[in-house]
Amino acid sequence: xxxxxxxxxxxxxxxxxxxxxxxxxxxxxxxxxxxxxxxxxxxxxxxxxxxxxxxxxxxxxxxxxxxxxxxxxxxxxxxxxxxxxxxxxxxxxxxxxxxxxxxxxxxxxxxxxxxxxxxxxxxxxxxxxxxxxxxxxxxxxxxxxxxxxxxxxxxxxxxxxxxxxxxxxxxxxxxxxxxxxxxxxxxxxxxxxxxxxxxxxxxxxxxxxxxxxxxxxxxxxxxxxxxxxxxxxxxxxxxxxxxxxxxxxxxxxxxxxxxxxxxxxxxxxxxxxxxxxxxxxxxxxxxxxxxxxxxxxxxxxxxxxxxxxxxxxxxxxxxxxxxxxxxxxxxxxxxxxxxxxxxxxxxxxxxxxxxxxxxxxxxxxxxxxxxxxxxxxxxxxxxxxxxxxxxxxxxxxxxxxxxxxxxxxxxxxxxxxxxxxxxxxxxxxxxxxxxxxxxxxxxxxxxxxxxxxxxxxxxxxxxxxxxxxxxxxxxxxxxxxxxxxxxxxxxxxxxxxxxxxxxxxxxxxxxxxxxxxxxxxxxxxxxxxxxxxxxxxxxxxxxxxxxxxxxxxxxxxxxxxxxxxxxxxxxxxxxxxxxxxxxxxxxxxxxxxxxxxxxxxxxxxxxxxxxxxxxxxxxxxxxxxxxxxxxxxxxxxxxxxxxxxxxx
DNA sequence: CAATAGAGCGCT
DNA sequence: AAAGCGCTCTATTG
Numbered sequence: 180x181x182x183x184x185x186x187x188x189x190x191x192x193x194x195x196x197x198x199x200x201x202x203x204x205x206x207x208x209x210x211x212x213x214x215x216x217x218x219x220x221x222x223x224x225x226x227x228x229x230x231x232x233x234x235x236x237x238x239x240x241x242x243x244x245x246x247x248x249x250x251x252x253x254x255x256x257x258x259x260x261x262x263x264x265x266x267x268x269x270x271x272x273x274x275x276x277x278x279x280x281x282x283x284x285x286x287x288x289x290x291x292x293x294x295x296x297x298x299x300x301x302x303x304x305x306x307x308x309x310x311x312x313x314x315x316x317x318x319x320x321x322x323x324x325x326x327x328x329x330x331x332x333x334x335x336x337x338x339x340x341x342x343x344x345x346x347x348x349x350x351x352x353x354x355x356x357x358x359x360x361x362x363x364x365x366x367x368x369x370x371x372x373x374x375x376x377x378x379x380x381x382x383x384x385x386x387x388x389x390x391x392x393x394x395x396x397x398x399x400x401x402x403x404x405x406x407x408x409x410x411x412x413x414x415x416x417x418x419x420x421x422x423x424x425x426x427x428x429x430x431x432x433x434x435x436x437x438x439x440x441x442x443x444x445x446x447x448x449x450x451x452x453x454x455x456x457x458x459x460x461x462x463x464x465x466x467x468x469x470x471x472x473x474x475x476x477x478x479x480x481x482x483x484x485x486x487x488x489x490x491x492x493x494x495x496x497x498x499x500x501x502x503x504x505x506x507x508x509x510x511x512x513x514x515x516x517x518x519x520x521x522x523x524x525x526x527x528x529x530x531x532x533x534x535x536x537x538x539x540x541x542x543x544x545x546x547x548x549x550x551x552x553x554x555x556x557x558x559x560x561x562x563x564x565x566x567x568x569x570x571x572x573x574x575x576x577x578x579x580x581x582x583x584x585x586x587x588x589x590x591x592x593x594x595x596x597x598x599x600x601x602x603x604x605x606x607x608x609x610x611x612x613x614x615x616x617x618x619x620x621x622x623x624x625x626x627x628x629x630x631x632x633x634x635x636x637x638x639x640x641x642x643x644x645x646x647x648x649x650x651x652x653x654x655x656x657x658x659x660x661x662x663x664x665x666x667x668x669x670x671x672x673x674x675x676x677x678x679x680x681x682x683x684x685x686x687x688x689x690x691x692x693x694x695x696x697x698x699x700x701x702x703x704x705x706x707x708x709x710x711x712x713x714x715x716x717x718x719x720x721x722x723x724x725x726x727x728x729x730x731x732x733x734x735x736x737x738x739x740x741x742x743x744x745x746x747x748x749x750x751x752x753x754x755x756x757x758x759x760x761x762x763x764x765x766x767x768x769x770x771x772x773x774x775x776x777x778x779x780x781x782x783x784x785x786x787x788x789x790x791x792x793x794x795x796x797x798x799x800x801x802x803x804x805x806x807x808x809x810x811x812x813x814x815x816x817x818x819x820x821x822x823x824x825x826x827x
Numbered sequence: 828c829a830a831t832a833g834a835g836c837g838c839t
Numbered sequence: 840a841a842a843g844c845g846c847t848c849t850a851t852t853g
Contacts, residue, residue: 566843
């Protein structure tokens with residue numbers, strides 16, 4: 180039977196293209212298969228669906244599984260425990276003959292490279308995935324991303340297509356998560372699913388395209404749409420990594436881990452799982468007379484705190500074994516070894532095995548052709564910050580001897596350099612900008628480091644007489660402002676006693692009254708709006724209904740969050756994104772933007788273009804078009820390095 | 828057996 | 840009473 184919405188031949192395909200080309204906008208969606216299904220640079224597109232006024236179709240291009248089972252057999256397999264079991268394997272009829280990707284993408288080229296509006300949900304994924312069929316060129320602008328549009332309207336809800344469709348139309352159309360593994364589902368199921376994805380993307384565009392404008396969010400939406408180009412740059416380029424460096428480090432870490440493990444077992448007198456916080460707590464906190472080390476617990480776990488608040492009985496398992504809790508006992512030989520073990524285990528598991536993969540654990544290697552194609556999510560954080568995953572390139576170690584060795588594996592290819600640029604104190608700059616006066620503001624205008632400035636006022640000395648210790652306290656105090664930290668955190672950070680921290684915080688409040696007044700103002704202003712929101716420098720909204728919670732703890736948390744969101748969202752949400760959009764326009768073709776780490780940008784470039792790239796970064800990050808938004812001078816640090824670890 | 832929660836930890 | 844993330848490992852739950 181011919182299903183009119185499934186395109187299986189060239190006549191139908193050309194009729195579809197002809198129809199779509201009558202209009203100025205269309206939606207499309209892709210379904211992809213392994214290897215690297217979730218990586219646009221590497222995956223294979225096996226379905227593309229299109230929707231426009233009065234029409235939606237789906238085009239399969241190599242889906243194998245048909246609709247009917249035509250046989251079955253029993254197949255033996257080994258369980259992880261080494262037992263042989265049998266499972267039933269079904270044989271499916273083949274799917275109907277389909278068009279080849281080359282035919283489909285050739286026919287779609289006039290649409291994809293026209294000035295028609297391309298509407299997607301998660302545009303970077305779809306645009307990036309089909310770029311490989313056009314010599315690496317993503318479809319041409321303009322784009323509209325209904326996911327960005329949804330998130331900007333409400334960052335607190337679930338914004339996946341399924342969730343929005345269910346909430347708006349009451350239609351639940353994907354109970355099985357078909358898109359997660361299309362090749363395992365039968366032909367008709369995927370056809371229907373892919374068709375509905377495009378159709379609903381189209382309908383949501385029609386329904387909600389103007390919703391952002393109604394909330395004063397057009398500017399941010401336009402910025403986020405421009406940012407799509409920068410996402411495509413990063414995810415398609417990938418970050419160059421030397422897998423051999425990681426492999427060597429892995430061997431070294433393994434040797435040490437084996438040593439720590441043996442020593443700990445010997446000293447404790449028995450074996451236990453060193454990765455289990457439950458077992459560690461038993462060993463460390465059980466009294467000596469009962470066979471434990473009898474250490475005095477320093478802190479509770481999150482769950483332990485809850486139990487304590489409810490007045491429930493605590494067990495050893497409610498006491499934390501994290502590094503902070505163990506530190507006071509670091510003179511104990513077992514704890515000393517344990518801290519080393521925990522550190523190296525983290526590095527090995529997350530940053531060596533996690534990247535190189537492990538066939539035994541069925542983990543893939545993330546380095547392909549010398550590059551890691553992570554996924555960057557432009558609205559990954561509710562503040563508007565970027566997030567990064569698979570792998571997370573924003574938490575590659577930077578401190579410590581071993582950590583630096585890991586970061587050293589991220590390096591320029593031969594004949595190339597990394598140009599690394601980061602904003603100086605961007606969050607405090609933004610804070611001073613918003614306040615528009617006071618010591619911090621004046622200090623920035625005089626080119627004085629904000630922590631030094633704070634120290635001078637809090638300790639009553641001149642800027643020249645600020646010591647390292649004073650600056651460290653001041654750093655903690657500034658940290659406390661932006662994050663809403665309390666005296667305990669400040670004391671911990673600055674390495675001073677609790678009463679001293681309290682005293683310094685009181686002095687800070689006296690010397691920087693405008694900071695506290697501003698903070699209170701932001702919170703009250705937000706609380707007075709119907710949806711309890713504040714706005715960032717470019718107008719992005721952060722809504723925190725808990726500002727009106729009767730629960731004091733929740734309310735206080737919301738107050739910290741909303742103030743932090745205004746600062747964090749402006750600095751590492753809005754400004755870095757604007758700088759990235761500006762940068763893309765200025766970079767020479769041969770240079771590649773490969774990463775952003777909140778206030779830092781990393782560009783990979785042929786050596787001969789280094790001066791050009793440095794100038795482009797300066798102009799993008801500090802030039803008039805961005806500086807005029809901020810009443811405080813912006814600054815940046817730039818390094819030209821071979822290895823990422825060498826950037827200052 | 829797979830999915831989820833909790834602890835813990837890497838980064839800005 | 841420390842903001843925002845994502846990943847790994849264990850232990851528990853369905």
